[in-house]
Amino acid sequence: MTDRTAVAGGPADPSQPSASPVVRGLLLALGWLCVGLGALGAVLPVMPTTPFLLVAAWAFARSSRRLRAWLYGHPRFGAALRAWHEHGAIPRRGKVLSIVGMSLSFAWVLHRAEQPWLPVVVGLTLLCVAAFILTRPEPPPRSAAAATAAQPAE
Structure with a gap:
């Protein structure tokens, strides 16, 4: 691109x-x-x-x-x-943090939900969001010229 x-x-x-x-x-x-x-x-x-x-x-x-x-x-x-x-693109770190956060949120809903349908709805929603996040590409690596330009001069 x-x-x-x-x-x-x-x-x-x-x-x-x-x-x-x-x-x-x-x-x-x-x-x-x-x-x-x-x-x-x-x-x-x-x-x-x-x-x-x-x-x-x-x-x-x-x-x-x-x-x-x-x-x-x-x-x-x-x-x-x-x-x-x-x-x-979504950076790998962002993907990992998103999936971990969604997993923790789902665990909390499982623990706290009083209605049996709530974890199902939340789980399916989070699963769809996780699928979207995981299917996004990762950003291309920075070029050597860009990496050199970004480093401070000694």
Whole structure:
């Protein structure tokens, strides 16, 4: 797939930020809410990170090019967003953490559920999500030139 990066480490996005101040404000609020939820997901094992950051990237793309570039260039979150946007890929570490988190969540539901149908519904849902995650490709390895450029000079 071709590299579509254009804006300070972020993918090219031809869409223009919203002209309406009300819509722009709502999108900015949604973007920041999702960044906050994504940051919580980075430290809480039962909460996802990347889906919230994908929504934040979408909202920022329509409200603030600067915030979108910041998010795609973020040292903690940017690489996963770029991998998804450019390749539809999920890093192996993300896959493992997702499956572990879903397994722990399912174990908790099994332990706490009072209705016998609840673990079945939750289990089938998590199984579908796990299948989707596991069938996504992994990001391509960084090229030697990119790896060399990313290392600090001595």
